[in-house]
Amino acid sequence: xxxxxxxxxxxxxxxxRAVDGLSFNVNEGEILCLLGPNGAGKSTTLDLICGKxxxxxxxxxFEGTDISQLLEFRRARLGIGRKFQVPSVYKELTVAENLSxxxxxSPGIWHALTRFSLSDGRVAAPILERVGLEARASEIAGNLxxxxxxxxxxxxxxxxxxxxxxxxxxxxxxxxxxxxxxxEIFRSLSTSHTLIVVEHDMSFVxxxxxxxxxxNRGAMLAEGTIEEIETNDDVKxxxxxx
Amino acid sequence: xxxxxxxxxxxxxxxxxxxxxxxxxxMGFDGFELNTFARYLAxxxxxxxxxxxxxxAGLLNLGQAATFGMGSYAMAMHLKLKASGDALPDFMGWNxxxxxxxxxxxxxxxxFTLLAGLLVPAFVGGLIxxxxxxxxxxxxxxxxxxxxxxxxxxxxVIEQQGITxxxxxxxxxxxxxxxxxxxxxxxxxxYYLVAGCLMAAIxxxxxxxxxxxxxxxxAIREDADRTRFFGYNxxxxxxxxxxxxxxxxxWAGMLYTLVLEFxxxxxxxxxxxxxxxxxxxxGGRDSVIAAAIxxxxxxxxxxxLSDVFVEGWNLMLGVIFVLxxxxxPRGLHGLIGDLWKALNNQSHKQRANEAEPKLQPQxxxxxxxx
Numbered sequence: 001x002x003x004x005x006x007x008x009x010x011x012x013x014x015x016x017r018a019v020d021g022l023s024f025n026v027n028e029g030e031i032l033c034l035l036g037p038n039g040a041g042k043s044t045t046l047d048l049i050c051g052k053x054x055x056x057x058x059x060x061x062f063e064g065t066d067i068s069q070l071l072e073f074r075r076a077r078l079g080i081g082r083k084f085q086v087p088s089v090y091k092e093l094t095v096a097e098n099l100s101x102x103x104x105x106s107p108g109i110w111h112a113l114t115r116f117s118l119s120d121g122r123v124a125a126p127i128l129e130r131v132g133l134e135a136r137a138s139e140i141a142g143n144l145x146x147x148x149x150x151x152x153x154x155x156x157x158x159x160x161x162x163x164x165x166x167x168x169x170x171x172x173x174x175x176x177x178x179x180x181x182x183x184e185i186f187r188s189l190s191t192s193h194t195l196i197v198v199e200h201d202m203s204f205v206x207x208x209x210x211x212x213x214x215x216n217r218g219a220m221l222a223e224g225t226i227e228e229i230e231t232n233d234d235v236k237x238x239x240x241x242x
Numbered sequence: 243x244x245x246x247x248x249x250x251x252x253x254x255x256x257x258x259x260x261x262x263x264x265x266x267x268x269m270g271f272d273g274f275e276l277n278t279f280a281r282y283l284a285x286x287x288x289x290x291x292x293x294x295x296x297x298x299a300g301l302l303n304l305g306q307a308a309t310f311g312m313g314s315y316a317m318a319m320h321l322k323l324k325a326s327g328d329a330l331p332d333f334m335g336w337n338x339x340x341x342x343x344x345x346x347x348x349x350x351x352x353x354f355t356l357l358a359g360l361l362v363p364a365f366v367g368g369l370i371x372x373x374x375x376x377x378x379x380x381x382x383x384x385x386x387x388x389x390x391x392x393x394x395x396x397x398x399v400i401e402q403q404g405i406t407x408x409x410x411x412x413x414x415x416x417x418x419x420x421x422x423x424x425x426x427x428x429x430x431x432x433y434y435l436v437a438g439c440l441m442a443a444i445x446x447x448x449x450x451x452x453x454x455x456x457x458x459x460x461a462i463r464e465d466a467d468r469t470r471f472f473g474y475n476x477x478x479x480x481x482x483x484x485x486x487x488x489x490x491x492x493w494a495g496m497l498y499t500l501v502l503e504f505x506x507x508x509x510x511x512x513x514x515x516x517x518x519x520x521x522x523x524x525g526g527r528d529s530v531i532a533a534a535i536x537x538x539x540x541x542x543x544x545x546x547l548s549d550v551f552v553e554g555w556n557l558m559l560g561v562i563f564v565l566x567x568x569x570x571p572r573g574l575h576g577l578i579g580d581l582w583k584a585l586n587n588q589s590h591k592q593r594a595n596e597a598e599p600k601l602q603p604q605x606x607x608x609x610x611x612x
Contacts, residue, residue, distance in 0.1 A: 050471060076473035090464045093457070100454065101461045107473040109455065109482055117457035160472060 001064065003028040003194050004164060009048060009058035018044040019055075020218035026164070031186060031195045033205045035229070036215035037239060042198040043085060045215070046166045049196070050082040051075045062164065077107060081162030085169050085198075087149040091142035095133055095152060098141050099124040102156035123159060130185065131155045146173045154185065165189070167197040171204050183207040214238070247452055253531050254444060261437050266430060273426075276433040277501060282541040283436045284497040286534035287443045289521040291490035294447055296519075297527030298456055299483045300463030305370075305388030307515035308395045309363035309488040311507070313495025315399075316362065318412035318505030319346060320355035325416035332414065337404040345405065352420070359496040360489045367488025368481055375477035375484075380466065389512065396510040411506035418500055427501060436497050440534060443490055447530030450486065459483055513556075520563045526575025536573060 002025035009022045019041045026032050034042045047053040049060055051072030060068040067075050076082075090098050100118055118124075128134040131151040136144065141152060150173065157165050170186075171179045179201060186195060186208045199205050205212065205226065212229045214222040216238045222229055229235055261283070269275040288310050295301045322331050323346065330342060348354045374387055399406045407413070418425040425432055450456050458479055461469045466476050499505045508514065518537075525536020540559070548555040570577045 052467075052471075071470075072467075073470040073473050073475050076471050082471050084468075088465060088468050090461050090468070092464050093460060097457055097460075100457060101469065102472055104472040104474060107475065109478055112455040112458055112479075113450075113453055115454040117452055117454050 287494035289537035293533035313492030363492030371484035526573025532575030
């Protein structure tokens with residue numbers, strides 16, 4: 001059975017159908033890339049899965065549980081993590097503190113009350129090393145460059161260790177080298193995590209994607225491997241407008 | 243950070259020495275002077291309580307005076323019963339209350355009183371917090387709702403004259419006896435009782451801010467939504483810090499009644515509640531120690547200046563608040579931090595300038611080192 005099952009999902013924003021009858025499945029350990037022109041509903045789809053937006057109708061099942069009516073923090077506890085399009089790290093906290101917040105295996109108050117704020121240091125160090133921020137651990141996150149902020153948020157998702165990670169344009173603003181490194185990290189993540197990635201950088205998609213879903217006007221246009229998508233006539237029409 | 247913990251513990255140690263040794267010495271161990279200072283210390287506790295909810299979690303509670311008042315009335319009820327002996331408290335007679343109201347009966351017990359002074363404010367604060375934060379109310383609306391509660395609560399207290407003593411409050415109180423020790427509020431030992439309570443409250447506050455709980459609160463303050471996506475139940479965190487803050491305010495209220503030997507509905511007035519905000523802002527809401535010091539400094543000034551400028555003092559307090567908000571939004575604590583950083587940078591620059599000429603003859607070598 002697929003880890004995530006999205007069935008006939010609809011959402012209306014005051015008359016605008018942002019997502020219109022979308023259905024797809026994601027299997028465990030898979031990297032699924034969501035493609036589509038601007039306004040196709042890719043980010044909204046991620047919002048619906050993580051609980052930022054409530055669907056008008058349709059169902060989202062994660063590991064067999066219907067999560068479409070759950071509050072976002074309950075979905076996070078079930079094992080769904082999210083990286084936003086605009087990097088959203090805590091700018092007033094240090095890099096290490098950001099990771100400590102993200103490390104939320106026990107999000108309860110009692111656990112938090114009986115731990116010091118940086119009690120997860122042993123977990124944090126190797127993760128920071130992995131994204132190359134080990135020297136910046138005690139830096140205030142607001143002082144990081146744009147690229148470093150992207151890395152920090154990726155590091156936070158690794159620390160959160162969700163089984164399903166939703167990534168919204170993770171390589172935006174990265175250099176070619178940084179993008180390549182991100183691809184490497186994503187590949188190594190997929191051994192123990194499932195990833196849904198919204199991305200425009202086709203070379204990145206080509207490197208990481210196991211499968212691709214192309215969206216247009218809130219619905220699925222095509223689905224398949226990169227070769228199948230690149231030769232699909234509907235996709236060409238949607239992108240080029242013929 | 244560990245350096246931050248070290249810095250806070252160092253500040254606590256210095257503060258403790260000043261309060262425990264410095265102040266009594268300066269006042270010549272004079273009981274009357276120290277009683278006045280004990281009042282400032284009690285107010286320091288309510289200010290640091292606000293720093294926990296406002297500074298750590300970003301929840302501006304304008305109703306802090308209500309929970310402070312609950313503590314102060316709890317203590318006053320106990321002491322009033324003690325002063326009245328077996329008879330009905332005098333004001334109840336004037337209000338034609340035939341017998342002791344049910345709500346007063348358990349206050350015969352000191353243990354119950356101390357618990358009630360902490361738990362009743364915590365319960366009420368928690369109830370309001372639950373309604374607000376489950377509905378994800380944030381920002382200025384928290385301030386408005388808590389302020390509205392304060393106004394309503396004070397009205398009820400004044401209205402229920404037969405139970406609360408109305409506008410007059412509770413006066414003619416007996417001295418507290420604590421484990422066989424009759425507390426004389428004009429004795430040095432009483433000053434040390436209040437000082438000890440303040441130190442304990444600061445320790446609680448420091449523990450909370452340095453725990454992961456405090457870290458999550460800061461994360462919530464900065465971006466509550468993001469924190470939810472990490473699986474934290476933001477409403478619960480906010481409710482718990484509101485409860486703790488209310489309990490500390492109740493604690494301060496109990497001490498305040500002991501110092502002044504009466505409880506009055508003015509403790510629950512809007513102006514008193516806003517004054518707490520000002521103390522906290524002047525000291526610096528990011529630090530519980532700074533918030534307590536803010537309360538002490540402003541009240542010390544008030545003690546000295548309000549005799550000279552009877553009418554003008556409130557205006558001056560308002561001006562101080564506006565100036566602080568405009569020019570040092572992080573209070574004296576932030577100002578000192580900025581000055582410290584500026585001094586450090588200055589000395590770094592100076593060292594760099596001094597070092598430059600020495601480096602110049604061998605630029606190649608310094609390049610190789612890299």
